[in-house]
Amino acid sequence: MARKRKGRDISGWLVVDKPAGITSTSVVNKVRWALEAKKAGHAGTLDPEATGVLAVALGEATKTVPYITDALKAYRFTVRLGQATNTDDTEGEVIATSDARPSDDEIIAALPQFLGDIMQVPPKFSAVKIDGQRAYKLARDGEDVELAARPLWVEELLLVDRPDADHVTLEMTCGKGGYVRSIARDLGTSLGCHGHVRELRRVWSGPFDVENGLTLDRIEEIARTPELDTFIQPLEIGLADLPELKCTPEGAAKLRNGNPGMVLAATVEYGDEAWASLDGEAVAVGTYKAGELHPSRVFVRPE
Structure with missing residues (x-):
């Protein structure tokens, strides 16, 4: 039986203003420690001597990393x-x-x-x-x-x-x-x-700007406090380049089970990639086909 990973079920994005002299992986590890997060990753490596925006994805936001990686x-x-x-x-x-x-x-x-x-x-x-x-x-x-x-x-x-x-x-x-x-x-x-x-x-x-980034010194200063949590941005920001489709509670239930769910579509065409939301919260990413979203990634929220 696989060992359950310890940490908080926390999802979203933390933008770091990476300093020189540290690897991107080390930054991610520092953020994971500071937030006591179960899971974290980054969207686009910076060389150790490079500085600036390093967007760290937490929890379910790691499923949106490819869309930030592909962004300008x-x-x-x-x-x-x-x-x-x-x-x-x-x-x-x-x-x-x-x-x-x-x-x-x-x-x-x-x-x-x-x-x-x-x-x-x-x-x-x-x-x-x-x-x-x-x-x-x-x-x-x-x-x-x-x-x-x-x-x-x-x-x-x-x-x-x-x-x-x-x-x-x-x-x-x-x-x-x-x-x-x-x-x-x-x-x-x-x-x-x-x-x-x-x-x-x-x-x-993509949607992340260095002006909104936290330095590692600041992260260490407020590590493991509620203040650091206030800087976490919603995982939905990672889907900014995809069209959003509203779904009903019934459609959301089907999507969360990995099945096609009904969505309200006005700006997408058959075969387009999009994401479905319920009350502003991302439910799944998938392909739009004839009034339904066929999910490729489903977001699991803690109960």
């Missing part, structure tokens, strides 16, 4: 020009240098090639799997890592600051699976000067 995200990052590193950030070794320093106009002219649907090669030191092993592990072991290019949607890429000749600060809005380090590397290559990420901050992710 925005990053503000500083590129160090004139140097390439083997990790494409400051953690690695410098492997090439250049005395060339492009002008602001040259940088701006180079940005459009990274907009829209592009193909991007992830950094060699990344979590991408090659034959079942993480690329970063193979790279650390000295193996020659060759990664295939992957599609990425980049909605916006802007130059927002030029602190000095060696640095440029950019803001990017992109879809799922983007590597800012690759943008910095490829921009430096395009400009003929090399480049790597010096600082990286995620300013928003």
Whole structure:
């Protein structure tokens, strides 16, 4: 018989303003401890040295993680020009240098090639799997890592600051699976000067904004108190990009049992993915078909 996991049956989202020098998994573990939560996960890894929005899902909200992972995200990052590193950030070794320093106009002219649907090669030191092993592990072991290019949607890429000749600060809005380090590397290559990420901050992710995030220091300060609970956002926020369909108590009962349930639909078409609610509370996510929602994920609320 499986051991029952200890902790509170708590569901929702806690937005953390992640500091540098800690892994995303460590942040999740800290949040789980602070809230005494049974279950927690995050929506989109940040590199250890990156800062900013890390949305931590609690309990049933973990079932909405894929929708946040797929949502647009925005990053503000500083590129160090004139140097390439083997990790494409400051953690690695410098492997090439250049005395060339492009002008602001040259940088701006180079940005459009990274907009829209592009193909991007992830950094060699990344979590991408090659034959079942993480690329970063193979790279650390000295193996020659060759990664295939992957599609990425980049909605916006802007130059927002030029602190000095060696640095440029950019803001990017992109879809799922983007590597800012690759943008910095490829921009430096395009400009003929090399480049790597010096600082990286995620300013928003889907519906979550860094301005509403708690620092880890603040979380530790109010850990295991009712005050921390006041910062938990409803799990329904994770479904913001899906249409909401109202259902009756009878329809909700069927959905909770994993069966199709009747919903009121006005803005969806046959085959659309949507979520059903009863009195504003999420019941299930599924596919709309002829007046019913066919559930793929059902939310179980504590009694």
